[in-house]
Amino acid sequence: MDIHDLKIFLTIAQEGSVSKASKILYMTPQGTSKVLKNLETEMGCQLFIRDKSGMQLTESGERFREYALKDVDDYYQVKKDILHIEQRQKKVVDLLSAYGILRLLTPDCLVAFKEKYPDIEFHYREYPDLPVEQLFAGNEGNVAFSIGDFDEHLYQVVPLETFPIRLLVNEKHPLAQKESVTIEDLQGEPMFIESSQFHIYHLIVEKCEKAGFEPDIIFQTSGFSLCHKMVKENKGISVAVDFIYDDMREEGMKLIPFSDGIYEWKACMLTRRDEEENEGVQCFRKHVQEWLQKIRSGEITR
Incomplete structure (x- = not known):
């Protein structure tokens, strides 16, 4: 048996059929049944029994499943560990990034890095905030951009930039007359906001709950652009950060600060403290920090 056989067995156990x-594995039922039969022959036992509700694990099958889960998990962990060793030796940058941060740095930052360091192998994947954190915690990638506060015992955290989160409204909306707002001002207002896979969603929802109400979220999205569109049409309110608002600026909208606490979009660069950095990651960190400094000085326009 091999890892592929164990994955087939685990999929049968999960689906009960x-x-x-076979559909999930893109195999023929005959091929799947053959693998199962070979496993039962090799183990000298029946792994499943069939009844009206489908295929059920026998007692031996349950024990085999425990070992199969462990073997598959160990296999993929070893693959990740070996990948990190190879990346360290070969100067590989494997970047996981939350949406919005590339808008902060500008795509030219990555283009310039690849041109400056053609010998460094560079990979880039983009996700919402929370999947980036989950993947990075699971040993995917060797450097990450994400939003929020992070455990500095686990990660080396390099702050990139922090922006206040503000209320975004149409100039014709009654709230547009205020110089500042509190979370209570959101009560009963139809809201467009990034989905629960983003830090900003949880910040706003938690503040509303602490104030004793649930926000009237009528639509969740994967990016700021739809929020801006709906506010422009005065169909509801939203929240945004300055640099994205400036980048997408249109007439007829207004950003209003919150006056009742800290509302922040904090972008950070992360590497793992328990993982030796390769030269490529070190070069990438230095490049990003220098690039941001050029943006701040006006040498590079965002």
């Missing part, structure tokens, strides 16, 4: 497992 050879035919359902």
Whole structure:
């Protein structure tokens, strides 16, 4: 048996059906059944029994499943560990980034890095904030950009930039007359906001809950652009940060600060403290910090 056989067995156990497992695995039912039969022959036992509700694990099958789960998990962990060793030796930058941060740095930052260091292998993947954190915590990638506060015992954290989160409204909306707002001002207002996979969603929802109400979120999205569009049409309110608002600036909208606490979009660069950095990651960190300094000085326009 091999890891592929164990994955087939685990999929059958999860689905309770050879035919359902075959569809997920892109195999024929005959091929899936053959693997199962070979496993049962090798182990000298029946792994499943069939009843009206489908295929159920036998007692031996349950024990085999425990070992199969561990073996598959160990296999993929070893693959990740070896990948990190190879990346360190070969000067690889494997970047996981939350949406919005590339808008902060500008795409030219990555283009310039690849041109400056053609010998460094560079990979880039972009996700919402929370999937980036989950993937990075699971040993995916070797450097990450994300939003929020992070455990500095686990990660080396390099702050990039922090922006206040402000209320975004149409100039015709009654709240547009205020110089500042509190979270209570959001009560009963239809809101467009980034989804629960983003830090900004949880910050706003938690503040509303602490104030004793649930926000009237009528639509969640994967980016700021739809929020801006709906506010422009005066169909609701939203929240945004300055640099994205400036980048997408249109007439008829207004950003209003919150006056009742800290509302921040804090972008950070992360590496793992328990993982030796390769030369490529060190060069990338230095490049990003220098690039941001050029943006601040006006040498580079965002």
